[in-house]
Amino acid sequence: MGEILAIKTIAPQSPVKVEVEGGILRLTLSNPPANALSLSVMAALQAQLDGVLHDPSVRVIVLAAAPGKVFCAGHDLKEMTARRTDADGGKAFFEETFGACSRLMQSIVRHPKPVIAEIDGIATAAGCQVVASCDLAIASDQSTFGVNGIDVGLFCSTPGVALARGLKPKHAMEMLLTGEMIDASSAREFGLINRVVPREYLNQIVTKYAQVIAAKSPSAVRLGKKTFYEQAGMNLAEAYDHASQIMVENMLNADAREGVAAFFGKRKPEWKAE
Structure with missing residues (x-):
């Protein structure tokens, strides 16, 4: 971390x-x-x-x-x-x-x-x-x-x-x-x-x-909080479309690459400061 x-x-x-x-x-x-x-x-x-x-x-x-x-x-x-x-x-x-x-x-x-x-x-x-x-x-x-x-x-x-x-x-x-x-x-x-x-x-x-x-990824927390409140005001289909797009964005983020690598490497992730 x-x-x-x-x-x-x-x-x-x-x-x-x-x-x-x-x-x-x-x-x-x-x-x-x-x-x-x-x-x-x-x-x-x-x-x-x-x-x-x-x-x-x-x-x-x-x-x-x-x-x-x-x-x-x-x-x-x-x-x-x-x-x-x-x-x-x-x-x-x-x-x-x-x-x-x-x-x-x-x-x-x-x-x-x-x-x-x-x-x-x-x-x-x-x-x-x-x-x-x-x-x-x-x-x-x-x-x-x-x-x-x-x-x-x-x-x-x-x-x-x-x-x-x-x-x-x-x-x-x-x-x-x-x-x-x-x-x-x-x-x-x-x-x-x-x-x-x-x-x-x-x-x-x-x-x-x-x-x-x-201690969590700052970028993941930021994206997650924003998306949570955004999708809450949408209908079900819109919410899933929006959340799916955010998941793609999140997966391409450096912290997600680092987090998954750390998981497989059995080590603590080193998050990138925003």
Whole structure:
């Protein structure tokens, strides 16, 4: 396996703590107690995602939150309510906020690096949307999830986009219509998260997942993630045609030649850095 750079940087003054080590970029929401997705927080997350699009030293991204009761409470309602005094009643600011959020969620899905959510605590509304948008989600047994905008007269339509694509329709609508919180076990049953683990092992298990993925061929992971989401929106025949073309492209890739040769040679492959 090609060497994965091991560097570590921290930006303590940001609402998002940034660490890079062993090919894993860890982005930690650090604006307690709600870890809300204010406009500045979303901008910080967006900047980090955009900044590593073509960075070969980053193989996997982990989204986490500072220790506390809340992983992410969604949009900053105090920030949004304060803008109701604007001349337009807050319309322009609301458009900016939801536009930034939509771009952020799409960036997670379309990012060439796999994104893993590490959840310990409450994830509500747009916070739940973050979880649903990530490629993998691992939660502590103390975590709960909900899209409870309906409780304050706001149907969580944008979180509903992510839920509709990751959950069974009736499970998604149950969450959206009732606003009730579900525990981690139910979230796994609904398909919102992959695993439920004891809180004390959460970071260790997420890191292990990230390390396993970081050790795979970067080009294969990039192609695979992109194709997975592309084919999901196609009919069966189109999906197979598209995936077959990608498999041909993948087979012609240097990493595939190296991987097969390493398999027959009973050695570890040396992946080509992208």
